[in-house]
Amino acid sequence: MNERFSAVLLEQTDGKTRASIATIGIDDLPEGDVLVAVDWSTLNYKDGLAITGAAKVVRSFPFVPGIDFAGRVVRSSSSEFAEGDEVLLTGFGVGEHHWGGLSRYARVKSEWLVKVPGGMNGRQAMAIGTAGFTAMLSVMALEDQGVTPDKGEILVTGAAGGVGSVSIPLLAKRGFQVVASTGRASLADYLTALGASRIVDRGEFAAKGKAPLDSAHWAGAIDTVGGETLANLLKSMQYLGVVAACGLAGGSGLPATVFPFILRGVRLIGIDSVYCPMEVRKRAWRRLAEDLDYGLLDSMVSEIALEDVPDRAADFLEGSVRGRLVVRVAG
Ligand SMILES: NC(=O)c1ccc[n+]([C@@H]2O[C@H](COP(=O)([O-])OP(=O)(O)OC[C@H]3O[C@@H](n4cnc5c(N)ncnc54)[C@H](OP(=O)(O)O)[C@@H]3O)[C@@H](O)[C@H]2O)c1
16 A cells, blocks of 8 residues: 555744645554544644644654544554444544644554444544543543532633533533633624523633632533633632633643632542543543534534645634634545
């Protein structure tokens, strides 16, 4: 098999990352026991950082980015996967240390792959992608910590982004009252249609405040923003409230005190999608297949071609992506 195909290629000169569409061959791909023909990939926040070079996500060049993909197995020396299997991959350093999914073919380790759940197609799997998978892990973390719909409202920050958009219908489906925090008031109808019961301006959580605690309100929260937003959120959690912290779209700092933890028993749960264990991964994908309304999922998606990727990656740095960006890799 000596096929030549298109891939996004990152190169670096004088410390500056440049992305282009290149033609490469199977022999250029890194080692792995499974070769996948990629049909769909996506752009996530981390891809935005990698492709623009805004953060040191990728350290060796030339490099094919793309932290997730869905496609069909075309060659496998693993007993777990056979030719024709529909598979998906998120994380495990793919698109960071190992060439990724923004390429017609990807060669990866079988232990990183998940079979696409029954009833879901590859495009839907990537409409979910790393962002939606992280949303599911965050919802599961709240539930695992005992947060139930009767306890009160759940706040989702960065609501109009990828993780936020998928979190809303997942929570609403399980009966939670979801409050969407956004900086884009113009997207209120979009967020309400996804299942938010009300919208709050993200400015409410952005200000520096001196008080160690605010009035106790939220039963749970999924935070994609970090920084002052996360610190303010911790202050306004109910007694035994739970925050699933998964992002840093607003900053990686945490200018907080211990008071929410020691006076209100607030629990701060970290969410990592990259090295999440395989049994949790499979449980999350099963839950996504059961709980997510594919009509709502479709309403979050903008589809772009592989050729559009170099230009669209910077949208994440501006916080201007609504929902999910799915990349059509095949044809
Ligand atoms: N832990 C993990 O494994 C994991 C996995 C996936 C993603 N993440 C992280 O989760 C975060 C969200 O990822 P994503 O793919 O959903 O990105 P995204 O689509 O760009 O969404 C981020 C959202 O955050 C809000 N935002 C952006 N800049 C902000 C700022 N300066 N202050 C306050 N809010 C701001 C915006 O929402 P509004 O316009 O609605 O305000 C934006 O849409 C990223 O930090 C990403 O790295 C982590």
